[in-house]
Amino acid sequence: MTETKDRSSTRPIRVLIGKPGLDGHDRGAKVVARALRDAGMEVIYTGLHQTPEEIVEAALQEDVDVVGLSILSGAHNTLVPRVIELLRQQGMEDVQVMVGGIVPEEDAEQLRALGVVAVFGPGTETEEIVRFTRSCARGA
Amino acid sequence: MAERRETLSGLEVKPVYRPQDAQVDYERSLGDPGTYPYTRGIHPGMYRDRLWTMRQFAGFGTARETNERFHYLLRQGQTGLSTAFDMPTLMGYDSDDAHALGEVGREGVAIDSLRDMERLFDGIPLGDVSTSMTINGPAIILFAMYLAVAERQGVPWSKVRGTLQADILKEYIAQKEWIFPPEPSMRLIVDMMEFATRDVPQWNTISISGYHIREAGSTAVQELAFTLADGFAYVEAGIARGLDVDAFAPRLSFFFNAHINFFEEIAKYRAARRIWARRMRGKYGAKSPRSWMLRFHTQTAGCSLTAQQPEVNIIRTAYEAMAGVLGGTQSLHTNSMDEVLSLPTEKAVTIALRTQQVLAHETGVADTVDPLAGSYFIEELTDRMEASAEEYFRRVDEMGGVLAGIDNGFFQREIADAAYRYQIEVDRKERLIVGVNSFVEQDEEPIPTLRIDPELERAQVRAVQAVRADRDQAAVDRALESVRQAAASGQNMMPSILDAVRVYATEGEIVRTMRTVFGSYREAAVF
Numbered sequence: 001m002t003e004t005k006d007r008s009s010t011r012p013i014r015v016l017i018g019k020p021g022l023d024g025h026d027r028g029a030k031v032v033a034r035a036l037r038d039a040g041m042e043v044i045y046t047g048l049h050q051t052p053e054e055i056v057e058a059a060l061q062e063d064v065d066v067v068g069l070s071i072l073s074g075a076h077n078t079l080v081p082r083v084i085e086l087l088r089q090q091g092m093e094d095v096q097v098m099v100g101g102i103v104p105e106e107d108a109e110q111l112r113a114l115g116v117v118a119v120f121g122p123g124t125e126t127e128e129i130v131r132f133t134r135s136c137a138r139g140a
Numbered sequence: 141m142a143e144r145r146e147t148l149s150g151l152e153v154k155p156v157y158r159p160q161d162a163q164v165d166y167e168r169s170l171g172d173p174g175t176y177p178y179t180r181g182i183h184p185g186m187y188r189d190r191l192w193t194m195r196q197f198a199g200f201g202t203a204r205e206t207n208e209r210f211h212y213l214l215r216q217g218q219t220g221l222s223t224a225f226d227m228p229t230l231m232g233y234d235s236d237d238a239h240a241l242g243e244v245g246r247e248g249v250a251i252d253s254l255r256d257m258e259r260l261f262d263g264i265p266l267g268d269v270s271t272s273m274t275i276n277g278p279a280i281i282l283f284a285m286y287l288a289v290a291e292r293q294g295v296p297w298s299k300v301r302g303t304l305q306a307d308i309l310k311e312y313i314a315q316k317e318w319i320f321p322p323e324p325s326m327r328l329i330v331d332m333m334e335f336a337t338r339d340v341p342q343w344n345t346i347s348i349s350g351y352h353i354r355e356a357g358s359t360a361v362q363e364l365a366f367t368l369a370d371g372f373a374y375v376e377a378g379i380a381r382g383l384d385v386d387a388f389a390p391r392l393s394f395f396f397n398a399h400i401n402f403f404e405e406i407a408k409y410r411a412a413r414r415i416w417a418r419r420m421r422g423k424y425g426a427k428s429p430r431s432w433m434l435r436f437h438t439q440t441a442g443c444s445l446t447a448q449q450p451e452v453n454i455i456r457t458a459y460e461a462m463a464g465v466l467g468g469t470q471s472l473h474t475n476s477m478d479e480v481l482s483l484p485t486e487k488a489v490t491i492a493l494r495t496q497q498v499l500a501h502e503t504g505v506a507d508t509v510d511p512l513a514g515s516y517f518i519e520e521l522t523d524r525m526e527a528s529a530e531e532y533f534r535r536v537d538e539m540g541g542v543l544a545g546i547d548n549g550f551f552q553r554e555i556a557d558a559a560y561r562y563q564i565e566v567d568r569k570e571r572l573i574v575g576v577n578s579f580v581e582q583d584e585e586p587i588p589t590l591r592i593d594p595e596l597e598r599a600q601v602r603a604v605q606a607v608r609a610d611r612d613q614a615a616v617d618r619a620l621e622s623v624r625q626a627a628a629s630g631q632n633m634m635p636s637i638l639d640a641v642r643v644y645a646t647e648g649e650i651v652r653t654m655r656t657v658f659g660s661y662r663e664a665a666v667f
Contacts (some may be wrong), residue, residue, distance in 0.1 A: 004514060019240070021227070021234075022227035022228060022230070022231045022239065022240075022243050022317075023243075024229055024311075024315050024316030025249065025316075025318045025356075026316060026356075026665075027355070027356050027357045027443075027556075027559050029667075030559065030560070031357075031556075031559055031560050031563045032557050033667045034556075034560050034667050035560075035563075037667075043667075045665055045667050046314050046665075047662075047663055047664075047665035048663065048665070049231070051238075051239070055476070073243055073246055073247050074243070074246035074247060074482075074592065075227075075241075075242035075243045075246060077242065077594075078241055078242025078243075079242055102480070102481065104481065104482065104533075104589060105586065108446075115142050120478050121447050122446065122447040123446055123447050123448055123573075123575075123576040124659035125567045125577075126563060126564075126567055127567055
């Protein structure tokens with residue numbers, strides 16, 4: 001934990017925006033990626049149709065502080081737990097995971113119980129996501 | 141009053157329009173409805189003669205659930221079917237593929253083999269309904285399955301009516317559900333066009349779609365320009381195959397979004413008809429008026445709906461639907477209020493359908509053709525939309541055409557920029573969205589939403605495995621080898637794919653076979 005803090009104070013926050021699953025709705029992922037970049041963070045966007053394995057591998061290679069998963073296909077209950085499990089297997093428990101997309105509230109509760117730090121639904125201001133990302137990356 | 145007002149495309153809107161703003165040469169720019177250049181509509185009497193087709197897009201779970209929804213919608217007075225497939229089907233994976241995990245039946249209906257397609261249209265005579273299928277990368281396979289179902293129902297292909305989306309260009313540009321690279325994908329589309337022109341003459345071969353371009357964040361002008369540019373690319377591909385433009389162009393149709401900026405949308409549809417007619421006649425030498433007529437389906441804008449105060453979406457959808465009707469659409473899907481949260485419940489989809497019925501039978505908007513013609517504002521805006529689209533056509537031509545534009549990320553960048561700009565305007569409250577950045581309610585009561593039972597995925601996985609266990613495997617192997625040979629040799633792929641689906645080769649198996657020849661597409665993602 002202290003290691004994360006030291007690291008984050010000397011370099012910009014690094015965020016991976018991932019699109020797990022098969023849906024091609026990348027409007028939100030790209031808007032969020034650009035908003036975070038404009039706020040001074042280093043943002044890596046995986047592109048579409050990624051498996052959880054590919055996303056976690058990218059998170060590892062890129063040494064990110066935060067992973068943002070964008071899902072609008074309804075497959076969040078399968079894909080998000082898998083990403084979290086793989087992050088744990090890689091010893092990356094300190095990486096914060098947030099989710100954006102169409103996630104019903106009862107599912108969002110379950111995802112938060114698994115360790116997802118935030119679930120952002122339609123209509124969220126980009127400023128709110130920027131603020132949250134900054135606080136969770138710094139506070140990790 | 142001094143403050144600048146704009147449409148969603150950023151076109152300036154003045155407080156008052158006067159005769160000098162709109163230089164209308166009636167014969168040249170408008171013409172009567174049903175006459176060139178069809179700005180006012182493609183039929184002389186429009187809805188007086190025939191109402192638009194009310195066509196609600198539907199699909200979820202397995203073929204059984206969706207078949208029930210189809211029967212329900214037909215009983216409620218819907219006049220055409222529109223099929224939504226799930227993500228694995230759209231991407232060419234069988235339900236038991238690792239890529240399909242968690243996705244089966246979630247965003248549409250899962251179709252793996254002809255068995256599912258038979259179930260999907262059980263009790264629905266394919267000679268009596270028209271069916272639209274939203275499928276692109278693997279469209280040729282689903283088209284073959286549909287024709288095989290017709291065969292089994294004893295309906296001749298000459299009586300089969302419907303529409304295949306099969307617009308792969310907008311997949312690379314916006315919707316991002318592709319399988320193969322652009323060149324082989326274009327060839328598959330021309331294969332279908334060639335086949336249907338001869339054997340399924342009432343089929344609409346491509347639904348050239350601006351809807352998804354708009355949903356991905358484009359402006360109305362970009363939607364208009366990119367969609368028509370795609371349309372011209374298909375026309376050029378057909379001509380390059382040696383087809384007579386008047387043999388295939390009449391079966392091309394369009395699919396536009398109806399967004400919330402009311403007059404801009406109406407101007408967009410009018411401009412689209414005029415541009416298409418002029419180019420088809422002037423540039424591509426089409427002689428048949430049917431080739432000049434731009435026919436289109438409209439769907440209200442999913443991206444204009446809000447998760448906050450979702451009942452308000454009924455009102456947004458009603459205005460958008462009215463724009464589509466005043467713009468002369470041939471068919472219409474009205475979104476349900478809950479579609480920003482989940483697939484629609486039966487209650488929500490019924491209200492959406494009723495919205496169209498009120499529009500058709502109570503408001504009187506269907507009584508006069510193109511009633512806004514001659515409005516200084518509408519005519520001026522129609523001209524400006526056309527001019528702005530022409531500017532994009534010039535840029536696309538300069539960069540070497542649509543495929544070159546996809547390759548260098550031009551369209552993708554234009555759309556991402558527009559989407560970002562829009563979001564920033566909303567965040568800064570330069571655009572007010574009711575319930576989102578203004579008139580916000582705390583502690584909203586959630587509305588009921590449709591839940592997809594996870595058991596349906598397991599049932600579908602078992603079903604596709606049972607199909608594989610049941611069929612004549614040697615026949616399947618032979619059929620897939622023919623598919624591979626057709627892919628490699630360049631001959632039309634429809635016959636071999638028809639043979640493969642008839643012996644219950646699955647969609648995933650056929651796609652895998654084609655991939656060995658065509659390869660896969662990967663996007664260089666830009667943001």
